[in-house]
Structure formats: structure tokens, C-alpha cells
Amino acid sequence: MLKSNKMYTDESLVNSSASQKTNCSKKTIILTTICSVVSIIIVVVVLCCTLINKKQDPIVNKIFTHRGFMLDTSRKFFPVSTILTLLDMMAANKLNVFHWHFSDAQSFSVQWSYNSTSINGAQFYSLADVSQVMSQAASLNIEVIPEFEMPGHSDIFGVKFPSIISGTPNVNNPEAEMNLKSPDLQPMISTLLSDFLAASKPFSASKRVHLGADEVAMIWPDTDHKSTYTAFENDFLLPKVKSFGKTTIVWNDPITSQQLLLSKEFTIQVWTGKSELSSILSKGYKTIVSTSQEWYIGNATPDKISNYVLDNSKIIGAEVVWFTSPGDDPVDISWLEPVIVAAGKKLNGL
Ligand SMILES: *[C@@H]1O[C@H](CO)[C@@H](O)[C@H](O)[C@H]1NC(C)=O
Numbered sequence: 001m002l003k004s005n006k007m008y009t010d011e012s013l014v015n016s017s018a019s020q021k022t023n024c025s026k027k028t029i030i031l032t033t034i035c036s037v038v039s040i041i042i043v044v045v046v047l048c049c050t051l052i053n054k055k056q057d058p059i060v061n062k063i064f065t066h067r068g069f070m071l072d073t074s075r076k077f078f079p080v081s082t083i084l085t086l087l088d089m090m091a092a093n094k095l096n097v098f099h100w101h102f103s104d105a106q107s108f109s110v111q112w113s114y115n116s117t118s119i120n121g122a123q124f125y126s127l128a129d130v131s132q133v134m135s136q137a138a139s140l141n142i143e144v145i146p147e148f149e150m151p152g153h154s155d156i157f158g159v160k161f162p163s164i165i166s167g168t169p170n171v172n173n174p175e176a177e178m179n180l181k182s183p184d185l186q187p188m189i190s191t192l193l194s195d196f197l198a199a200s201k202p203f204s205a206s207k208r209v210h211l212g213a214d215e216v217a218m219i220w221p222d223t224d225h226k227s228t229y230t231a232f233e234n235d236f237l238l239p240k241v242k243s244f245g246k247t248t249i250v251w252n253d254p255i256t257s258q259q260l261l262l263s264k265e266f267t268i269q270v271w272t273g274k275s276e277l278s279s280i281l282s283k284g285y286k287t288i289v290s291t292s293q294e295w296y297i298g299n300a301t302p303d304k305i306s307n308y309v310l311d312n313s314k315i316i317g318a319e320v321v322w323f324t325s326p327g328d329d330p331v332d333i334s335w336l337e338p339v340i341v342a343a344g345k346k347l348n349g350l
Helices: 002-060 080-092 127-139 155-160 185-197 225-242 274-282 302-307 334-347
Strands: 066-072 097-101 143-150 208-212 247-251 267-270 287-289 315-322
Touching (some): 066 080, 274 287, 315 334
Parallel strands (some): 066 315, 267 287
């Protein structure tokens, strides 16, 4: 049954084929035309997509020069071995900047003394520790940027050198800041910077230096805080750091909170939000992105980092920032890895 059925069908096809020939070729022409039009549309769409992708390439796949991680060793002291582990983790993910936030209100964690008075508390890095970190970083092609936090977050300075401080220094409940009008201040800071940045000093290999400048309440006795603060940054600190052949980075606050006209020679690291970031970029500063909602340990997730858009030519890169707390584990930092992996991919255009 099946067989004869099939034969019948075949025969009927053959018989009817002649009468359908003209119909068929018309259909073929229409189909071919539709196919061609569709093919052309597909080719045009593919070409357009490729061109659009090409246009986005410099942004989407850009390799940023500044690919950083900031560690705060002032609020929490980490053994040198943990810092070396962090450097290895950074290098494995092609991060190339270790921003060492070793001074803050709570402690100045690198060995230093002034006027024969040591600023250090119980735990600090000796100069040998610093040189170990510096040489390990150099061998991994990681730049070390030391941060000397000033003039805010300065309680630790006030505990040791009260004459340069305004407010009541209290490392447990910080509120003091440097008194920019104190005649003792600039000589002390000049010595501090020379002791760390001059040739063959601990951070002489660092080409860039971070000088803080976040959250300054301008509480020193003054009639014009803004001009005093501007002069301190533009006319004292910037040339001082430059005299060692280095450039200066500060946080965004002096520009976005105090509305100071800082020199364009400063690189600005933005820690607050997207509106401050736009404002800094619109003013034309070289910019490092560390917006707290996305780049701070505690808020950062691999998704937030990989979806972050870094789309302005003034952005030299970004930093994952870890402001630590006394309760943090000083040894096991393996939990940082997913965020470091995401930052490495993002900033290397992978
Ligand atoms: C450092 O010593 C000099 C000379 O004794 C003194 O005048 C100055 O006040 C001291 N500086 C600080 C910050 O204590």
C-alpha cells in the first residue's frame, strides 16, 4: 500500500510538472529576489554592527595605564607577608599600581621620627620592610604610590606634634586636622617628604605620590580658609613633590567640596560618586576612578566592576580601594580575589 501510494504521488508529480513549470520559475524568481534582498539586509546589518563595535573598541577593550589596588595599613596593620601575597595576586591579574595608604588619623604605619620624636605606635613597617615591599613590587612591574594623608585625618600627628594641629587629636574618635597657619607645619612636612622621597630614601623609586586631601573641614583659625588651603596645595605641596621629580595625586574633595582651583598638574582620584566624577572630568583633570559604590571593598562586586563604564579620555584607570577596620583578618586575603580578577579584566580590556 505504501509503495503504490508513493508511486502514485511520483507519477502525479511528473504529470503535473509540465503545467507547473512556468509557475515554478516565477516562484523561483520571486524567492531568489526575496533571498537576495534579505541577504543584502543581513550584510548591511552585519557591517553596521562591526563598524559600531570598531567605534567602541577603544573604550570597551582599552588597556588602562593605571590599574590599581589601595590598601589601608593605618586602621589595620598587615604583616609584610600579606602585602607580598596581595602584590602576587595583583600581578597575576595584571594590576600594576599598589597605592599604599599607610597614614591616616589612627596611625602613621611607616617608621618615621621628627625632632627626635617617633610618630609610630606599637606596629609599623621598618625601612627594611618598606624596601622589601618596594623590591618585590618592582620585580612584578608594580608601581608603589605612597599616601601621606594631609591636612585632614591627622590626629596621629597631633598626638606627637600638637603645635601643627587644630582640633583635639583623638585616634579613636578622629576629628583633628593640620593647622595650615602653624609656622611649624611646612618645615615638618618638607622634612617628612624629603625623608621618604629624596634619592635613596624609601619611596625614591615612586614616580607618583598621593597627598590625601579628603574630608578637610577647614577648622584652623583663619580669615580666608580657601585661599590658605589653595596655596598650601598649589604653591607649597605641588612644587615640593615636583622638586623630587614626582607628580602628585589627591582625592577629589578640594575641588568638589571646597571648590578650590587646584592646579591641573594634580591627578585627581575620585572616591565619591558619579556626579563628582563628571565634574572632575569636565574640568579636565587627569582622573583615577574609585567611586565608592562600585570600587570600594565592601561595596565592590565583580559584576559592578565589569559593568562600570570608563568612557572619558581623561580617565587614566581605576583603583579598587580597601579602607580597612580593626576587625579585618590581617592574614587571609584570598576573599579579595574575585574583585581583583574583575578589576584586572576590566582594566586590561579583557
Ligand atoms: C621642631 O623643633 C624646632 C626646633 O626646636 C621647634 O621650633 C619646632 O616647634 C618643632 N616642631 C614641631 C612640629 O614640634
